[in-house]
Amino acid sequence: MRRTVKDFRNAKGQRLVYLTAYDYPTARLAEAAGVDAILVGDSLGMVVLGYPSTVPVTLEEMLHHTKAARRGAPETFLVADLPYLAYATLDRALFAAERLLKEGGADAVKLEGGEEVAEIVRGLVRAGVPVLGHVGLTPQTASQLGGYKLQGRRPEEAERILKGALALEEAGAYGVVLEMVPARLAKEITERLSVHTVGIGAGPHTDAQVLVFHDVVGLYGDFKPRFVKRYLEAGRLIQEALSRYAQEVREGVFPAEEHSF
Numbered sequence: 001m002r003r004t005v006k007d008f009r010n011a012k013g014q015r016l017v018y019l020t021a022y023d024y025p026t027a028r029l030a031e032a033a034g035v036d037a038i039l040v041g042d043s044l045g046m047v048v049l050g051y052p053s054t055v056p057v058t059l060e061e062m063l064h065h066t067k068a069a070r071r072g073a074p075e076t077f078l079v080a081d082l083p084y085l086a087y088a089t090l091d092r093a094l095f096a097a098e099r100l101l102k103e104g105g106a107d108a109v110k111l112e113g114g115e116e117v118a119e120i121v122r123g124l125v126r127a128g129v130p131v132l133g134h135v136g137l138t139p140q141t142a143s144q145l146g147g148y149k150l151q152g153r154r155p156e157e158a159e160r161i162l163k164g165a166l167a168l169e170e171a172g173a174y175g176v177v178l179e180m181v182p183a184r185l186a187k188e189i190t191e192r193l194s195v196h197t198v199g200i201g202a203g204p205h206t207d208a209q210v211l212v213f214h215d216v217v218g219l220y221g222d223f224k225p226r227f228v229k230r231y232l233e234a235g236r237l238i239q240e241a242l243s244r245y246a247q248e249v250r251e252g253v254f255p256a257e258e259h260s261f
């Protein structure tokens with residue numbers, strides 16, 4: 001049975017596993033591996049569409065990938081990112097959430113920001129949309145944060161992130177992603193919140209963890225920031241396999257008799 005947002009609302013202290021998946025085969029693998037939740041992150045813009053950031057990602061692109069991931073993982077709780085500027089007003093946020101939940105089959109949406117988006121979160125939640133918050137490094141507005149850098153090192157910055165997380169909880173978010181913040185700050189926020197925290201580059205004290213699938217298996221070039229652990233060198237393995245395929249075709253080794261009719 002697919003988990004519901006109620007299970008996640010009550011997930012404080014559980015070590016839940018979130019993993020991104022943007023397509024049918026990956027979502028199938030994630031579900032078979034028993035991850036607790038799939039995130040169709042707007043990181044898909046960088047990882048599978050080749051954009052330089054998550055900024056260009058459209059709602060149509062999010063929908064396309066959300067539908068595919070849902071078909072691959074019908075039994076797994078699925079969160080879809082609202083893309084940049086799709087929640088600039090409550091009307092727009094409701095429109096985007098409606099499409100991702102009804103057409104995409106998502107169980108919840110995620111959006112970036114703290115106090116400045118709390119009223120949007122409140123409006124979504126009031127309308128019945130489960131919302132996951134996201135503070136710390138917020139990639140959609142990374143240019144305003146000086147790039148993809150650790151956030152919350154300075155005390156006043158840490159205070160702003162903590163306040164943001166508390167505002168999201170108060171507005172009804174069922175959980176909050178903490179991205180690229182010091183482990184001590186993530187620990188404090190996790191202790192202060194009654195909803196679960198989901199860490200990425202946030203140390204070991206968050207309730208849950210999330211990583212990008214392609215980072216976990218080594219499929220996004222050489223990208224390996226400190227917070228990533230690679231469990232597989234899939235990029236290398238695939239490239240070697242493709243080289244052998246090309247070589248065998250060129251040498252007339254493949255197809256062989258066993259592949260022929």
Ligand SMILES: Nc1nc(=O)c2c([nH]1)NC[C@@H]1CN(c3ccc(C(=O)N[C@@H](CCC(=O)O)C(=O)O)cc3)CN21
Pocket residue numbers: 043046047054139148149150180201212214215220223224225226227
């Ligand atoms: N493949 C992928 N994985 C991600 O985790 C991810 C994306 N794409 N795209 C959207 C955002 C961007 N993210 C990023 C991108 C780069 C760094 C990075 O370069 N970090 C370095 C430097 C840290 C610093 O200078 O403070 C690191 O070692 O963590 C971190 C997060 C996280 N998200």
Ligand SMILES: CC(C)C(=O)C(=O)O
Pocket residue numbers: 020039040041042043044081177179200210211212
């Ligand atoms: C990195 C996670 C939290 C995300 O927002 C994404 O994959 O887009």
Ligand SMILES: [Mg+2]
Pocket residue numbers: 041042043054081139
């Ligand atoms: Mg995202």
